[in-house]
Amino acid sequence: MNVRRYQARDMREAMRLVREHQGPDAVILSSRRVDGMLEVVAGTEVGAGAGPASASLALESTSPASTPALSIPVDPELAAMRRELCDLRSLLVQQQALSERDQWASRHPLAAEFVERLMKCGFNEKLARSLAGSIQESTPAEEAWSRLRTRLSAAIATAQPSVLERGGMLALVGSTGVGKTTTINRLALRQIRRMGPESISLVTLDRQRLGAYKQLQAFGQMAGIPVMLLESERDLVTLASRARDGNLILVDTEGRAARDVAERKLFAQVRQQIDLETWLVVPATHQASVLRQVLEAFQSCEPSALVLTKVDEAEQLGETLSVLLEQSLGLAFYSDGQRIDEDFHKADTAFLTRLALKEPASPARPEPQRPAAERTTNRAFEHAQVTRLPVTSQTRTEQESMVLESVVPFRKRVHAAY
Template sequence: MNVRRYQAKNMQDAMRQVREQQGPDAVILSSRRVDGVLEVVAATEAPSEQAAPARPSASRSTRPAAVDSDLAAMRRELRDLRSLLAQQQVLSERDQWAVRHPLAAGIAERLVECGFDDGLARSLIGGLQEDQTHDEAWSRLRTRLAASVATVQPSVLERGGVLALVGPTGAGKTTTLSRLALHRIRRLGADSVTLVTLDRQRIGAHKQLQAFGQMAGVPVILLENERDLLSLANRSAPDHLILVDTEGRSARDAAERKLFAQIRHLVEIETWLVIPATHQAGVLRQVLKAFQSCEPSALVLTKIDESERLGEILSVLLEQHLGLVFQSDGQRIEEDFHKADTAHLTRLALGESIPRLQSRAENSPPSATIENPRFTPRDAAVLARCEPLPRLSTPRTPNPSAQMAPAPSAMTRDSLVLESVIPFRKSVHAAY
């Protein structure tokens, strides 16, 4: 510890002497005026070059342990004091800024309360003018925020091809797949889409798709691997839409396994990443980073109605380059599924009370809706308007020579529930 006393005309002169004698790391311990002269006491943790010569090592070994303990305690106090002074300086600067810009400071505080990142909040208020009213400034900020969230307009649902949904477990991939299939069915009919699942890990993972496929009259195929998907895509018409459901994976597993990497050069596959709005910002960042290996081209945001702080989600969306394509805010298959609406998301994130979006598949009559994902008999009657594809009954013992055959017309839909999932066999897909 090097403690020195300086006498100067003013504080500026004293600080100059301290820097010259003890360096920029010196800490001012006290200052007072004595007979018109400013007296300053400064200290550094390490001895300066002008300090007195160090004592011989022999004397150090005989120095009482209490002295070393006192020096260590004094060093800790100096470090704490320096940290406290730095914090006070930052707070003082922020308070001074808030006094000069009360409108911007109030809006920034409100954004942070809504879950937005502090740095993002300060960036968003950068263009506000103090002569604006609070409502004008808030409206301008809302518009700017909504325009900053990227969106995309997909073409795969119209032109056909292979579309795979990836994402963490419980994100809502299977439900989203059913919703996308219904969108396609409303426009082009049941024979324009095939549902595929690669999820063989989760027990009963295909049951939801199985029920939907049975009611909608579309085939649901359980594939063994990606090579089977390649074979199916090659046998399908160019304008046929193949929707692929994948198993949920943790961020670590997704980063280690590059899904569809073996067949991307052989067939064009578009991948969408399904993310739930219920994730915390840190977890969502991990998911986005981990699933980059799947090469997603768009995002689907689900479970908006279950999110407590949607501002956290929008903060993360603004940090990355993928655009939002669809969003969902409930369990109903059709009414709670919407094209990306950043203005609606922004209002929700800002805590503004607004009515829920009312969405329908394009060109569908008002009566043709699915209000219950459990598929009641009324839903079956609605979906019966779509002419079902021929069904294939699944034998207990695989038969490579089995051919596709239409289901008897006398059979009811309930009797076909167990036949809506078709294990992949090359002979089965010869007709696609």
């Protein structure tokens, strides 16, 4: 605030001096009689009115004869008054915003109801008002809500990557504990069912977490697929040159904090030499601010799709979907449980939207009959798991400790599309 002190014969002359030097927005802070003259202290916000902009608080004395202004030490009482005025200004701005919101709600009661409902589900206010802003107040409430739900579902980006069909090298990246290794197992099982165990290999670069390689190794032994522990990213170049056409290589990576990923670009040394696709694995349990930080940090890994895990553990899935709607990466798969097969699904935005809105899902459609070739592959895979390893106490203990009983192919639950 720019604060000045003026001396005049009366208040009319003092007001004239204040307007001339500080403009009509100036505020009279105090006035008193000094040696027969009226002393007035006035102030304006920095950059407002006609007064000069100043970053520091200065008090200037102006006489009727237009004597030069002199800077004097800051008066503690004026400084306290300045703080009170700033607080008052902030309060008035808040009150004005609340008043405008109430006025909007009174003019659009149905939209206001929907905004409140969305915010209770975790969606941020900006998104909620955007979704509800197109609602016609004359539309029946149930129909309007159905349209809003459809619009929200359609706004969530999805991805249909071709790497699972054509083969190649696919790496999963993400923070520690988000479910990368479990997702690798799930993708591998899906690929085995479709193409057979000879079409897939598992690779891990995670040499920090003790159980990561053992978990993949146990799965590989049960499924009859190779599992490799690599020393560094450069070993991927040699592996890619030896891979057969159409073979899918799934790469598990070490979990990293967002700040570490920003400092070191993963796969930067080998990306120009091999055809490598990366997917980012994120949990639905992250707070919005943390999820935004993770999405921004892992952009250096050039992910082409997202995998959303721990959907069943999210208290407010709307908070997660709000963040996903802010970025362009498409959702490829999501998981909503611990079972390797039954709780892993292709992206179904209609189902996720209903889940976020805390609405009951419609009855699932009957699962279509699997092709004969796929049924044959499933039977062969089940038989392979029974005969692959000799049943010993050590094997039984390892399998039980890894909780891999759901690796046996189950019938997959189908979420209905709305």
